[in-house]
Amino acid sequence: MKDNQQEKFPIVDEEGTVIGQATRGECHNGSRLLHPVVHLHVFRSGDLYLQKRPEWKDIQPGKWDTAVGGHIDYGEKPEEALHREVREELGISDFTPTFMGKYVFEGKRERELVYVYRTTYDGPIQPSKDELDGGRFWTIQEIREAMGQEVLTPNFESEFQRFFSRLLIID
Numbered sequence: 824m825k826d827n828q829q830e831k832f833p834i835v836d837e838e839g840t841v842i843g844q845a846t847r848g849e850c851h852n853g854s855r856l857l858h859p860v861v862h863l864h865v866f867r868s869g870d871l872y873l874q875k876r877p878e879w880k881d882i883q884p885g886k887w888d889t890a891v892g893g894h895i896d897y898g899e900k901p902e903e904a905l906h907r908e909v910r911e912e913l914g915i916s917d918f919t920p921t922f923m924g925k926y927v928f929e930g931k932r933e934r935e936l937v938y939v940y941r942t943t944y945d946g947p948i949q950p951s952k953d954e955l956d957g958g959r960f961w962t963i964q965e966i967r968e969a970m971g972q973e974v975l976t977p978n979f980e981s982e983f984q985r986f987f988s989r990l991l992i993i994d
Contacts, residue, residue: 827847830894831845832845832850832894833896833898834850835858835859845858847881847894850933851932853932855929855933856934857934857935858895858933858934859901859935860894861893861905861937861940862889863889863890863905863941864940864941864942865890865913865941865942866943866944867943867944870960870962871960872958872959873888873958873975874888874891874913874955874957874958875888876955877954885956886974886975886976886979888978889976889979890912893908893911905938905940911951912954912955913951914950915946915948917946920940920941920942921941922939922940923941925937925939926939926982928978928982930978937978941986963987970983
């Protein structure tokens with residue numbers, strides 16, 4: 824399996840206004856074209872669900888990452904993309920997202936305008952066998968212990984620090 828390098832993404836400014844379009848390949852080849860993505864953090868009883876990225880992914884293969892993360896398609900609104908991605912990646916259609924904020928993430932090969940959401944969800948989760956290598960709930964302590972150990976994606980680590988660093992460790 825491979826990502827579709829010809830898939831069209833919107834190119835945006837730092838406010839999220841669409842100023843052009845480019846392919847996935849162009850966005851991920853080091854061009855650093857700013858393109859929008861959505862992330863959902865799924866909480867249950869104080870724990871946080873993380874997905875395991877498949878080895879075939881072109882960015883951060885094999886690492887643990889935000890429960891749901893996906894690109895916003897050209898012409899799509901962030902909340903529409905969020906619901907589509909959550910359905911595709913975790914099989915969840917009945918959830919209530921809370922918008923946490925947006926920020927620009929700068930990696931080695933790409934720049935993303937990240938729209939961050941969270942939800943509390945107690946229902947079944949069915950990770951996509953096509954898009955993920957599974958997932959599981961992590962305690963906040965487990966996440967803190969994994970930080971900086973090359974286990975989690977740099978994007979997740981930075982986002983966790985930005986939005987959730989004040990979460991308590993419950994023994």
